[in-house]
Amino acid sequence: MISIVGYGSYVPKNRIKTSEIAKIWGKDPQNVERGLGVYEKSVPSLDEDTITIATAATKYALKRAGIDPEEIGAIYVGSESHPYVVKPSGTVVAAAIGCEGELKCADYEFACKAGTAAIQNVMGLIEGEYIKYGLAIGADTSQGAPGDALEYAASAGGAAFILSKKNKDSIATIEETLSYTTDTPDFWRREYQHYPQHGGRFTGEPAYFKHVGTATKMMMDRMSLNPDDLDYIVFHMPNAKFPVNMAKKLGFSTEQVTQGLVVSKIGNTYSGSSLLGLTAVLDVAKPGDKILMSSYGSGAGSDSFYITVDDAIEKKRDMCPKTWDMIDNKRYIDYATYTIYRKKILMR
Amino acid sequence: MSVPRFWREIPYRYRLIGSYCEKCNETFFPPREICPRCRRSGDIKDIKLEEEGEIFSYTVIRTAPPEFDVQTPYAIALIKLKNGPLIMSQLTDCEMDDVKIGKKVRMVFRKISEDGEAGIINYGYKFVLAE
Numbered sequence: 149m150i151s152i153v154g155y156g157s158y159v160p161k162n163r164i165k166t167s168e169i170a171k172i173w174g175k176d177p178q179n180v181e182r183g184l185g186v187y188e189k190s191v192p193s194l195d196e197d198t199i200t201i202a203t204a205a206t207k208y209a210l211k212r213a214g215i216d217p218e219e220i221g222a223i224y225v226g227s228e229s230h231p232y233v234v235k236p237s238g239t240v241v242a243a244a245i246g247c248e249g250e251l252k253c254a255d256y257e258f259a260c261k262a263g264t265a266a267i268q269n270v271m272g273l274i275e276g277e278y279i280k281y282g283l284a285i286g287a288d289t290s291q292g293a294p295g296d297a298l299e300y301a302a303s304a305g306g307a308a309f310i311l312s313k314k315n316k317d318s319i320a321t322i323e324e325t326l327s328y329t330t331d332t333p334d335f336w337r338r339e340y341q342h343y344p345q346h347g348g349r350f351t352g353e354p355a356y357f358k359h360v361g362t363a364t365k366m367m368m369d370r371m372s373l374n375p376d377d378l379d380y381i382v383f384h385m386p387n388a389k390f391p392v393n394m395a396k397k398l399g400f401s402t403e404q405v406t407q408g409l410v411v412s413k414i415g416n417t418y419s420g421s422s423l424l425g426l427t428a429v430l431d432v433a434k435p436g437d438k439i440l441m442s443s444y445g446s447g448a449g450s451d452s453f454y455i456t457v458d459d460a461i462e463k464k465r466d467m468c469p470k471t472w473d474m475i476d477n478k479r480y481i482d483y484a485t486y487t488i489y490r491k492k493i494l495m496r
Numbered sequence: 497m498s499v500p501r502f503w504r505e506i507p508y509r510y511r512l513i514g515s516y517c518e519k520c521n522e523t524f525f526p527p528r529e530i531c532p533r534c535r536r537s538g539d540i541k542d543i544k545l546e547e548e549g550e551i552f553s554y555t556v557i558r559t560a561p562p563e564f565d566v567q568t569p570y571a572i573a574l575i576k577l578k579n580g581p582l583i584m585s586q587l588t589d590c591e592m593d594d595v596k597i598g599k600k601v602r603m604v605f606r607k608i609s610e611d612g613e614a615g616i617i618n619y620g621y622k623f624v625l626a627e
């Protein structure tokens with residue numbers, strides 16, 4: 149069995165309110181807020197990017213894992229906003245934590261599910277005894293074009309997980325993982341394009357709901373689970389409506405979803421989204437609790453994980469800032485500052 | 497800054513690796529290859545400095561070089577690291593009114609500069625207020 153031995157999250161401090169963005173584009177702020185269930189979103193500072201967010205989350209994960217960084221045998225960073233098109237993010241993270249040398253390393257891309265894909269790959273390397281510890285990260289500083297519906301939610305944040313074979317330091321054990329994948333053109337960004345394109349209404353039913361729903365049902369069938377066997381449900385959160393409706397469709401209650409529903413206060417952190425939800429759940433879960441997490445990546449696919457919380461969570465969770473505390477530690481910026489922070493205007 | 501120079505300086509810029517003279521017990525940052533006190537008889541080793549400290553002194557930059565102009569106002573502080581030397585660093589993610597001598601700070605890993613839109617991105621240490 150493969151376990152999480154360390155986890156860490158990071159959310160930038162800046163927030164912009166949905167109502168502030170709606171005002172600029174002449175939309176009714178309350179309509180937009182209610183429609184998305186997103187009230188504010190995180191914005192990276194000028195000196196933050198996917199690499200710095202990944203590193204911040206990783207340093208907390210290392211602290212909770214209590215291991216020497218040199219024991220990490222693999223680093224995979226999942227993101228759709230790697231700062232370089234050519235030159236990996238993972239090598240910078242490796243240097244920043246001090247584990248360069250004998251190390252497997254690559255960056256992953258699969259829209260918003262690249263981080264969960266990274267976890268699956270690390271699991272395989274540990275199971276195959278190629279490495280003892282592996283680090284999987286999902287982080288993004290995603291952008292929506294000014295005025296596009298995506299602009300209300302596209303945000304920044306990330307989470308990092310250190311995995312190993314199950315031992316006395318296990319925080320949570322991944323009992324099973326599976327994926328459901330099809331070729332579905334719901335969202336894309338071509339090379340040299342600054343902002344992504346999407347298929348409008350096409351993003352809901354045939355994309356998000358079909359893939360997350362199928363992967364989750366496959367997992368519940370495989371593990372013979374009923375909805376009330378689970379304590380916490382985490383789905384990818386492009387907005388608050390989709391995961392809540394998905395849960396309802398599959399027979400889960402709102403209570404099972406609420407703890408992980410970070411999207412309402414920080415927006416859609418893309419590769420960080422479902423993983424930040426998982427960290428928020430681990431921050432409060434008790435040993436023995438059962439968690440089901442299904443990510444979603446446009447293009448499209450969903451990775452589902454069935455997780456049991458272990459005893460070491462009790463002694464490890466207070467070692468680092470908790471996800472909801474980080475979400476509450478914020479400062480608001482206006483739209484003008486936001487355009488400068490996100491380089492939406494040309495400057496000399 | 498040139499790419500080779502930045503690359504050589506990665507350990508100290510990314511992880512606060514300084515140097516320590518085992519003979520005179522002095523810690524140096526940026527790291528030294530030869531102890532300035534003991535000279536040839538010194539015994540220099542690498543040391544990982546603490547990532548926490550407090551503000552010893554600071555100045556607020558309101559007129560910056562063009563590259564950093566968008567960040568103004570920002571503070572540059574002399575920081576006394578726990579069990580370590582004084583180091584100079586930019587403070588980030590803070591309001592200028594909250595910056596005070598004696599305040600606790602901790603290290604974060606951030607972008608320091610970019611060589612334009614197409615060049616290398618230089619990363620390294622900055623500090624944030626700890627509370």
Ligand SMILES: [Zn+2]
Binds near residue numbers: 521531533534535538
């Ligand atoms: Zn000396």
